[in-house]
Amino acid sequence: MSLRTVLSLAxxxxxxxxxxxxxxxxxxxxxxxxxxxxxxxxxxxVVRYNAPSMRGRKIVGGLVPYGQVWRTGANPxxxxxxxxxxxxxxxxxxxxxxxxxxxxxxxxxxLIVNKQTGQWGTxxxxxxxxxxxxxxxxxxxxxxxxxxxxxxxxxxxTTELHVKWEKTDEYVTISVE
Numbered sequence: 001m002s003l004r005t006v007l008s009l010a011x012x013x014x015x016x017x018x019x020x021x022x023x024x025x026x027x028x029x030x031x032x033x034x035x036x037x038x039x040x041x042x043x044x045x046v047v048r049y050n051a052p053s054m055r056g057r058k059i060v061g062g063l064v065p066y067g068q069v070w071r072t073g074a075n076p077x078x079x080x081x082x083x084x085x086x087x088x089x090x091x092x093x094x095x096x097x098x099x100x101x102x103x104x105x106x107x108x109x110x111l112i113v114n115k116q117t118g119q120w121g122t123x124x125x126x127x128x129x130x131x132x133x134x135x136x137x138x139x140x141x142x143x144x145x146x147x148x149x150x151x152x153x154x155x156x157x158t159t160e161l162h163v164k165w166e167k168t169d170e171y172v173t174i175s176v177e
Contacts, residue, residue: 031074038151038159041176043084045151047100047161049073050121053146059166064104069112071121072102072163073147079117085177088113088161089133092177098130102163102170109135109170111161135163135170143167 031052038045052074057063064070072078077099086093093113101112101124116128147165151174154160162171 034148036149036151038154040084040154040159040174041157043082043176045084045086045159045174046081047078047149048081049078049149050075051147054143054166060104060168061106066104066106068103069124070102070104071124072100073121073149075121077117077119077121077123078149080113087175087177089135089172091131091133093130102135103132109137111135111172133172135172138169138171140164140167140169
């Protein structure tokens with residue numbers, strides 16, 4: 001075998017191995033990573049999540065069923081990182097890192113702040129709940145294709161955390177303790 005043939009085969013094998021070695025992280029996710037952040041009283045609050053799309057599906061009461069804990073996003077668990085001690089609805093939340101879940105209901109949603117972190121979004125352990133608080137509904141006039149989490153109506157010491165998707169806008173007030 002000539003040197004030219006050997007080099008050609010080695011190059012082909014290298015390309016093939018490189019293609020096989022690509023990790024799922026190299027492939028764009030259908031629900032891309034997103035971040036919502038704000039500052040209250042000089043302290044940072046960040047929510048990291050993955051934003052799913054409707055893609056023709058029935059979302060609330062369908063893909064996101066009533067009466068079952070929802071990961072509030074897609075892929076890895078949705079993470080809240082706060083540098084401040086917060087009051088989220090009726091919950092006292094010390095500075096730290098948490099996972100956010102929701103419990104959708106036909107009439108009322110609950111926001112769940114969970115102490116377990118770093119897990120895949122569907123892994124929920126109720127015994128790790130810091131607590132739950134009622135969310136306020138504000139129906140959207142038009143369907144929203146991509147789920148979003150945002151901070152709105154932010155002032156020096158208060159904000160609202162909104163979860164929007166399809167025709168649903170559920171939110172809770174957050175204040176610095």
